[in-house]
Amino acid sequence: MKNLLIREGRAAEIMLVEDNRGDALLASRAFKQAEIDNNVTVAETGEKALTMLRREGQYATMRLPDLILLDLNLPMMSGHEVLAAIKGDEALRHIPVIIMSSSSAETDIAGGYANHASAYVVKPISLDSFTEVVRNIEQFFFMLAVLPSSE
Numbered sequence: 001m002k003n004l005l006i007r008e009g010r011a012a013e014i015m016l017v018e019d020n021r022g023d024a025l026l027a028s029r030a031f032k033q034a035e036i037d038n039n040v041t042v043a044e045t046g047e048k049a050l051t052m053l054r055r056e057g058q059y060a061t062m063r064l065p066d067l068i069l070l071d072l073n074l075p076m077m078s079g080h081e082v083l084a085a086i087k088g089d090e091a092l093r094h095i096p097v098i099i100m101s102s103s104s105a106e107t108d109i110a111g112g113y114a115n116h117a118s119a120y121v122v123k124p125i126s127l128d129s130f131t132e133v134v135r136n137i138e139q140f141f142f143m144l145a146v147l148p149s150s151e
Contacts, residue, residue, distance in 0.1 A: 030134035046077035
């Protein structure tokens, strides 16, 4: 079976749920350098991410992401709560969610996997390391793994 992007002939849709503007910029730059064509959408809060994912209001025609990168330390609604909401929603649970957090605490890692995160990555500090992590994510999720159609 062909991978998702070849099968559908389109750019990868990636949602980044991140409230830190610097980290969001770092991730966006890393994805711009990626080998595959992609569109990155940033949601600064968990609430906004869920509104976008549920295609409410102005997001009614938004394409669901093929992959979500989720920070844990978000204002108001934590990343763990966002992950639980995504994985508890039948229309969204098929989307792979990678937690990208500065936390390496065992409770955060175990909690992420308990809520069905696809992977847990501790955020790299340097641009070069961040770019390498993005390249590895891209290689695995968009070139090796077979993902379901997002629509």
